[in-house]
Amino acid sequence: MATADASIGARRKYPPKYGSISRDRRWALRWSYVFLVLFAIFFLMPPIYMLITSLKTSAEISAESNPWWVYHPTLANYIELLSSSQYLGYFRNSAIVSVFVVTTTMLISVPAAFALSRMKFWGSATLATGIFLTYLIPETLLFLPLFKMFALFNQWTGIQLINRWWVLLFLYPTLTVPFCTWIMIGYFASIPKELDEAALIDGAGWLQTLTKIFIPVALPGLIAATIFAFTVSWAQFLYPLAFTTSSEQLVLPVGIITSLIKGDVFNWGQIMTGALLGAAPPLIIYAFLMDYYIAGLTAGATKG
Amino acid sequence: MAEVRLRRVVKTFDAVEAVRGIDLDIADHEFVVLVGPSGCGKSTTLRMIAGLEDITDGDIMIGGDIVNDVPPKDRDIAMVFQNYALYPHMTVSQNMSFGLRLKRYPRAEIKKRVDEAARILDIKELLDRKPKQLSGGQRQRVAMGRAIVRNPKVFLFDEPLSNLDAKLRVQMRTEIKKVHQQVRTTTIYVTHDQVEAMTLADRVVVMNHGTIEQVGTPQQLYHSPRTRFVAGFIGSPAMNFIPCRIEAADGGLSVRLTDALAFPVPDARAERYRDCTQNGALLLGLRPEHITDAHANLAPGEIPFDANLEVTEPMGMETLVYFPLNGTQVCGRVNPNAGARDGSPLRMAANLNNMHLIDATSGRVI
Amino acid sequence: MVDIVLPGQAGSAGETRRRSSLKRTMQRKSTVAFLMALPLVLLISLLVLYPALYSLYLATLNKSMQRFIGFGNFAFLFKRETFWMVVRQSCIFALTAVLFKALIGFVVAHFVHNIPAKGQRKWRGMLLVPWVIPPAMSTLAWLWLFDPSYSAFNWILAIFRVGPIPWTGDANWARFSVILVNVWIGAPFFMIMYLAALKSVPEQLYEAAAIDGANWWQRIWYVTLPMMRNIIAITALFSLIVTFANFDIVRILTQGGPIDKTHVFATWAFWLGIQGGDIPLGASVSLFMVPILATAAIFILRDITRRGNEA
Secondary structure, three states, X not given: XXXXXXXXXXXXXXXXXXXXXXXXXXXXXXXXXXXXXXXXHHHHHHHHHHHHHHOXXXXXXXXXXXXXXXXOOOOHHHHHHHOOHHHHHHHHHHHHHHHHHHHHHHHHHHHHHHHHHHOOOOOHHHHHHHHHHHOOOOHHHHHHHHHHHHHHHHHHHOOOOOOOHHHHHHHHHHHHHHHHHHHHHHHHHOOOHHXXXXXXXXXXXXXXXXXXXXXXXXXXXXXHHHHHHXXXXXXXXXXXXXXXXXXXXXXXXXXXXXXXXXXXXEOHHHHHHHHHHHHHHHHHHHHHOHHHHHHHXXXXXXXX | OOOEEEEEEEEEEOOEEEEEEEEEEEOOOOEEEEEOOOOOOHHHHHHHHHOOOOOOEEEEEEOOEEOOOOOHHHOOEEEEOOOOOOOOOOOHHHHHHHHHHHXXXXXXXXXXXXXXXXXXXXXXXXXXXXXXXXXXXXXXXXXXXXXXXXXXXXXXXXXXXXXXXXXXXXXXXXXXXXXXXXXXXXXXXXXXXXXXXXXXXXXXXXXXXXXXXXXXXXXXXXXXXXXXXXXXXXXXXXXEEEEEEEEEEOOEEEEEOOOOOEEEOOHHHHOOOHHHOOOOOEXXXXXXXXXXXXXXXXXXXXXXXXXXXXXXXXXXXXXXEEEEEOOEEEEEEXXXXXXXXXXXXXXXXXXXXXXXXXXXXXXXXX | OOOOOOOOOOOOOOOOOOOOHHHHHHOOHHHHHHHHHHHHHHHHHHHXXXXXXXXXXXXXXXXXXXXXXXXXXXXXXXXXXXXXXXXXXXXXXXXXXXXXXXXXXXHHHHHHHHOOHHHHHHHHHHHOHHHHOOHHHHHHHXXXXXXXXXXXXXXXXXXXXXXXXXXXOOHHHHHHHHHHHHHHHXXXXXXXXHHHHHHOOOHHHHHHHHHHOOOHHHHHHHHHHHHOHHHHHHXXXXXXXXXXXXXXXXXXXXXXXXXXXXXXXXXHHHHHHXXXXXXXXXHXXXXXXXXXXXXXXXXXXXXXXXXXXXX
């Protein structure tokens, strides 16, 4: 008797809510989309504004009209910059430096990561931790002593290192190599040890194991590390600002800021165009290889 | 000639002795299984034969040459791993031919060998697939193909079936045996599963704590185990060990289990146990298949007794019964129609013709 | 731990005795491995470790770098009010920015996690854009958005009759702006990290909690946060270090102004060292970052090794 009463009472207290879970979910979903749209506006607004401004004439920029809309779109800014040898020079410098640095980085990182993750030798564990730690020494600590070191080097050997863009080829890897090594160690470590042993029994030496087995299998990691190295090189600001001054030596970030801002006159149309074009390569790579990009980011922390 | 010889082989990891000086002779074309519980040193031994582990002391000879310092690729061996270790970015045929390609064999020869191995293993249609498109059993066959293709002196198998589900394991076991019949290469096979050992091996090496307990054919190990460990390891369900004493009775010997229960020792065995009457710590070893339900025509040596069954496990073709005897739980195998039920008594018969007497302190089978 | 014999050591078949351990160690894979790691070691030693130590020495010199003045530079800095302002500003920026980045990252990650998997990729892609754009470029965009005369934000505010805000002109607004840009650039990184961590929390834990009667807030507090504790800590510490040493944003947005009210260690060191020509003084300023960075680094290391042991 008691159970029958209880169940009737229960039914009255909690009317059957068929699909109550899904209604909950739908509600959460709607609110999620609302907030996501808000955040998307927040995150995408500056680049969009860059685009808008880049399509405006100087006249329209200084006018009182709505800054969020283009009334007389023009490609004049783009044409001017893309035909300016100075700007193209910046682009070229950035491209050359980035490509070289990426190559150097991978040539240093991959063998080092292989050695550290696979070939346990004396001190390999400390070295691995040490590399990770050096990543934490910021360039804002190093740029001044480096400046002095370069000046001294000039005194000893007569080779001028300051205001030479190719010096960046040596400096940038200090920023990219530690993290890329870290990423590759993570990917290499996830390859099962039996694969090495099978290769060993099949007759592969260490170098063959690296090139024929590890690199192909860890290819996603390689791509992620390459993208990371490229993005970091392209976006560098402090080192080029400190070490390059004359116009033909500048890379893109520094070039835009120092040359397009002449005195007190800011040609915003051109600045925004220049900045947008400067942001284009990383954005394009990101658009096509987004998964590798993200994998590179998360690999550092989650793969440990 | 591809015989393998181990002489006083020792392996120490830091302070731990994983392998304590074993001697073993494996003849050409023989299929030898190293079996034992986890940590007994069987995998370590296999890896030392492969060259994947250094030998702390002792010698290993393959085909008459000492190979202690020879790198794996020059030992003319092939290995099949527990996790298959297939190269994920290569197709099946590339996986199988990798070793040959490294040694720069001519392409025609490589193709011939790969095709032959694929025929033996029935994986011809898989040659262009990548490992991730294959099932576990197929991957294992590819791993075996990789080994066959190299035409080595010795095959080494490191627990190859452990990752497969039970049904597939039984299937693959037969495959491996058939392959060995075709390709008669010397094989050393490591497993912790004694069923695999018994079904596949020409000879079985039972290892425990880094030493060899016994080497023999499956039949020898089953019928004449030399130590308690081997007796309890081989055979499933495991042999029963019941504390007992030997006493003189009726002109012969009898095995006393409890105050109420004693089994007369068959004459054929009495001679062996004559000197054991003083020994206090003895165990009676009797396999469950030799403890059955009592039926009409009992042969000499089959002694009936009553048992109070605790648990019964109907297996279909037989029923396993568990009952207490002198403080230990004993397992018996009875006819499914014997009327065995949980908690009820049953008239059983123990076949003492297959008894073993074990010294409890030394673990030796008398 | 695999000790593998190097190829090429086949030795004569007649050799039977023990291996001579010393000789083999020399020819072991250790040498090959060390050579492979050597370029890395050289690069780091020469261009990271050495300059770091060198800066210690530099900080003890006078402006023209002729004389050794010991702690003179440090004493000088301690007396300057600007220095203490820089210390305070750097710390406040770093802590506030990281806090908001973590919060926003966490919240957004949850929303992205809630929507069906197909759409997640699209939204994730859009929301990561601030991280992908070179910070120098996007800071320029913000500079333009904050422009005293033409700020697009002020234009919108004017519609609601809210007075024009001196985004970079007023000290406190300038500080706010710097933090805002920093958060804008960095929050997506946190979102990605947290999203990955969210996905790794087993769904069954949430189901068990729901059965136990937990509402959404309690589920976050009792299930999500504890499971994500490690990632949260490591990402935050990482970001603390990077934010603390940040240069680009302040440099481009405010140049440290107005009246040095937004200077951080990095920009002030640049101002003193390169623009002011006093490298030792600049180096001393930079060095003050070290204690805080080191503390954060120790915590990170401890967390990583602890996580490594748990895993």
